[in-house]
Amino acid sequence: MSWDDFPFFALPAAALWLVAGVLALRADTPRRRLAVHLPMLVGIALFAAFIALFWTALQRPPLRTMGETRLWYAFFLASAGYLTWLRWRHSWLLLLTAAMAATFAAIDVLRPEIHSIALMPALQSFFFVPHVVIYILAYALFGVATLAALAQIVRLRRDTADTSLFAFMDDAVHVGFGFLALGLLLGAVWAKEAWGHYWSWDPKETLAFITGAAYLVYIHLRAQGRADALAAWALPVAFLLLLLGWLGTALFPGAQGSLHLYS
Amino acid sequence: MARKLWQPPWGFREGALFVAGIALVGFALQLTVGYFDFYVLHFPANIVALALLVALIATGARWGDAPLLRWFSGMSFAIALIVGLLVLAFYMELTPQAVRPPPPSAGWVARLGFASVTSSWPFVLLYATTLLALGIAVARRLRHATRHDFVFLCNHLGLWILLAAAGFGAADMQRVVMYVREGETEWRVYNKNEEAIQLPLAIELKDFRLEEYPPRLALIDRASNKPQPEARPDYVQIDPTRTRGKLGDWNLVVDEYLHEAVRIDGEFRPSPMPASTPAARVTATNALSGAVKSGWVSGGGNVAGFYAALDLDDKSFLAMTAPEPKRYSSDIVVYPKDGKSVAARLEVNKPLTVAGWTIYQFDYDKDAGKMSTYSAMELVRDPWLFPAQFGMALMALGALLLVWRGAGARRRTP
Numbered sequence: 001m002s003w004d005d006f007p008f009f010a011l012p013a014a015a016l017w018l019v020a021g022v023l024a025l026r027a028d029t030p031r032r033r034l035a036v037h038l039p040m041l042v043g044i045a046l047f048a049a050f051i052a053l054f055w056t057a058l059q060r061p062p063l064r065t066m067g068e069t070r071l072w073y074a075f076f077l078a079s080a081g082y083l084t085w086l087r088w089r090h091s092w093l094l095l096l097t098a099a100m101a102a103t104f105a106a107i108d109v110l111r112p113e114i115h116s117i118a119l120m121p122a123l124q125s126f127f128f129v130p131h132v133v134i135y136i137l138a139y140a141l142f143g144v145a146t147l148a149a150l151a152q153i154v155r156l157r158r159d160t161a162d163t164s165l166f167a168f169m170d171d172a173v174h175v176g177f178g179f180l181a182l183g184l185l186l187g188a189v190w191a192k193e194a195w196g197h198y199w200s201w202d203p204k205e206t207l208a209f210i211t212g213a214a215y216l217v218y219i220h221l222r223a224q225g226r227a228d229a230l231a232a233w234a235l236p237v238a239f240l241l242l243l244l245g246w247l248g249t250a251l252f253p254g255a256q257g258s259l260h261l262y263s
Numbered sequence: 264m265a266r267k268l269w270q271p272p273w274g275f276r277e278g279a280l281f282v283a284g285i286a287l288v289g290f291a292l293q294l295t296v297g298y299f300d301f302y303v304l305h306f307p308a309n310i311v312a313l314a315l316l317v318a319l320i321a322t323g324a325r326w327g328d329a330p331l332l333r334w335f336s337g338m339s340f341a342i343a344l345i346v347g348l349l350v351l352a353f354y355m356e357l358t359p360q361a362v363r364p365p366p367p368s369a370g371w372v373a374r375l376g377f378a379s380v381t382s383s384w385p386f387v388l389l390y391a392t393t394l395l396a397l398g399i400a401v402a403r404r405l406r407h408a409t410r411h412d413f414v415f416l417c418n419h420l421g422l423w424i425l426l427a428a429a430g431f432g433a434a435d436m437q438r439v440v441m442y443v444r445e446g447e448t449e450w451r452v453y454n455k456n457e458e459a460i461q462l463p464l465a466i467e468l469k470d471f472r473l474e475e476y477p478p479r480l481a482l483i484d485r486a487s488n489k490p491q492p493e494a495r496p497d498y499v500q501i502d503p504t505r506t507r508g509k510l511g512d513w514n515l516v517v518d519e520y521l522h523e524a525v526r527i528d529g530e531f532r533p534s535p536m537p538a539s540t541p542a543a544r545v546t547a548t549n550a551l552s553g554a555v556k557s558g559w560v561s562g563g564g565n566v567a568g569f570y571a572a573l574d575l576d577d578k579s580f581l582a583m584t585a586p587e588p589k590r591y592s593s594d595i596v597v598y599p600k601d602g603k604s605v606a607a608r609l610e611v612n613k614p615l616t617v618a619g620w621t622i623y624q625f626d627y628d629k630d631a632g633k634m635s636t637y638s639a640m641e642l643v644r645d646p647w648l649f650p651a652q653f654g655m656a657l658m659a660l661g662a663l664l665l666v667w668r669g670a671g672a673r674r675r676t677p
Contacts, residue, residue, distance in 0.1 A: 002505070057504065115500045115508075118476040118587045121611035170670035178665030185659050189652075194612045196438060196623050196643040198651065199429065201381060206356045213349040220338045220345070223673055253359040 001053035003067070003112040009050035010074075010109055014102035016043035017078055021095030024085060036094070040082045047075045047105075060119040063132040066247065067113040070104045072133065076140035077101040084144055088168050096147040122259070127190035135183035139246060141176030142215070142239055145169050149235035156229050166227050169235065173222075177215050184208055195259065203252050204260035207245030214238035273334040278343030285392055286347060289385030293376040298364035299387045305434035306646075313431050316394060323395070324402030336399035344396060347389050355380040390430055397423050414664045414672040421657025424650055432647025440625055443468040444637045448598075452642070464618055466640065469594040473633035475586035477501040477522060478541050478562060482510040483572070483582045491579065498584065501543055512550045513575060519544040524561070526569045531559050537634055540564030541586055545573055562586070565634055585632075593624055593638040609640065620644050 016039040027033045051071060054062050062068040081097025084090065148169050155161050187208075188198040199205060218234040249255050268276055304312060323332055334340055358377045365373045376383025401420050404412050439452040443466050450465035479498040481490040490496035491511060499508030501520055508515045523539035524531040531542040542561035548554070556575055562583040563570030573581040592610040599605075599618040607615045609624045616622070621643045628635035665672050 059504075114498050115502070115505070116479070116498075117500055117502055118589075121588060121590050124590065125612040167670065170673075172669075174665050174668075174670045174672060178662040178667075181658060181662035181665070185655050185662065188655060190612075192648075193614060194623075196614075196621065196641050197436075197645075198655075201355065201360065203356060206352050210349055210352050210356070213345050213352070216345050217342055217349075219673075220342050222670075224338050252356050 001057040002115050006050060006112065007109050009046050010105040013043040013046040014105045016040070017098035017102055021098035024091040024094045027091065044075070044078055044082065047078065051075060059117050061129050063129060064119060064123065065113055067108050067111065069132065069136055070108050072136045073140060074101045074104040076137050077104065077143055080140045080144050090168065092151065093144065093148060097144055100143060100147070122194055125190055125194065127186055131183055131186045131190060134179050134186065138176045138179035138183060139242060141172050141179065142242055145172035145176060146235050146239040148172065149232050152232045153229065156232060161227065163227070170222055173215060173218055173235070177219060180212055180215065184212065202260055203255045203258045204245065204249045207241070207249060211238065211242045211245050214241050271330055273339070275339040275342060278340040281340070282343045282347040282389070285388050286385045289383070289388045290375060292384040294374060298376065298379060298382045299384055301382065301434045304431060309431040309434060313427065316398065319395060320398035320402050323399040324406060327399060327403040332399065336396050336403055340396060344389065344393055348393065351380055351386050351389065390426070394423065394426055394430065414661055417657050417661030417664065421654045421661055424654030425658065428647045428651035428654060432645065432651065435646050437644040439642050440639055441466060441642060442637055442639050445471055462642065463600040464620060465598045466622070467596040467598070468638055469596065471591070471593050471627060471635055471638045473591040473627065473635065474589040475541070475633065476589045477520065478586040479584045480508070480510065480515065480543070480545065480560065481582055481584055482513065482579050484579055511579070513547045514550055516546045517543050518546055526571070531561065538564060538566050540566065540569050541583065542571065543583065545581060547573065547575060547581060565631065591624065591627060593640065597622065
């Protein structure tokens, strides 16, 4: 199992997610809802199967390269979108998360990476898998919250802001921030064990601080009870900073010396 | 009617201006006295400063119902502070950061503090303001705490303890790198002025070991001597479970792979000799012309005579990359000045703590690879580590509760 086999899993999965997203828009009877559950679950299972087989073939966790993190992101985003739909029934949100997950899967189909079994000694640690997986899970929740915020911004312009949508954004951001903080703390404990200090202002760490601070701004704005455009706009801005930290660290000066730059 | 600026009760606008004011004072100090020297905060000065801060926080909490203090320890000011620190962190990201604060002659960016943001006055002042405001917020909450404040206290008190331990403890942390040759014992390290410092412990290096991954195959252009395609080179990983690969127009089959081999009369044979090198016998078939080439490929390691490439055509040849390290370790014995000696195997991610010093596998002779005759170890002493870890543990508990309860973990604002 390698990147060569990825399209055979990713393309059907992405198609199934998109079908489920479209069908969700009209899922008003139990039978029609079944037509959402089935393709969503089969798509997620296909993706999970690829990750599991890929992991076995690589002989190391597939969490080292950008493409590998995108793999998990698509998986978590689809899963988070589905769980959100189960709980909140925002059908349009399922379609948007399905489209976003399909996009990330498509990037990996269009830019396959080179097969490599090497895992540098610094990454061979108990902390490697939870540190990265928890971060990506947080990213996925923030992705869903951002899509909801964009919808809320449109509603605010029309003066039809939805309180239940704010409630959903709050939940997604609080849970996401909890995961972000756990990922960061696991990273700090690991860094102490691997590099001798728990925080070094490495370019990726600095961007993690910036991302965390941006979400703290949203959390405190909402704790003040501000249900307005400023609170809603905080989420897309924070998500842009998040993407910068995840995919764009290499663009910044000092990144060459970064301890976080793994192809 | 809308509230005018500076008309009580103060809110976010006053907070933003206040934070900007602190930053301006910081820049003024930066231009006049230069970078903040954290060394002034070494023991016992940091204990005195911390005691003063705690006294200030206690006083603030005592009069915490005064409108000014409510605002200072409230959410509007917190948001302004977070944005202020975010902006400084962004400057840190955009400007290359110097390891040590640069001299005043280094230009305007450096003089304004951006060359080493964490040692610049604006950052230090905003950090101190955060400790004060966050401290008062926590202390005020502690005075009337109920179980509903538990998540708030985990997150905010945990963060305060971590920030205090990191800030006040920075000057007490010692980090040195020690180089030890195989079979020798060392107790000296060298500082930036190349002066020897004697440590209260000695380290004997019994053995240094390095294991490597199977290397990769690359198609090299004869003219440029670079792997192809040049913009984004392609490689075939040698992997016992996958013997086939493709580079350019060439289909490759790895017929035989020897992880440790030596070359005798042009043929590679398995051997555990220290100078041994990975080697692979490869058959390459051109998908267009049908040409077939077969032979040994090896990077050669440290022995020039072991190098072997496979000639494909007049444009390119097949070569092997240098293997990447899989794990490296030092078998050491540590002799503390007073106390029993400790024998251990040091590895990346597996440090050893003896007599207050934590010893890390740090480096080795990269050119010599597994034949490296020395091992570099980093020694770190951080007396403030325990409080920092305690703060992190509180934050982890708070984060778990956020995950569990979502926005329900938020306190109810009256």
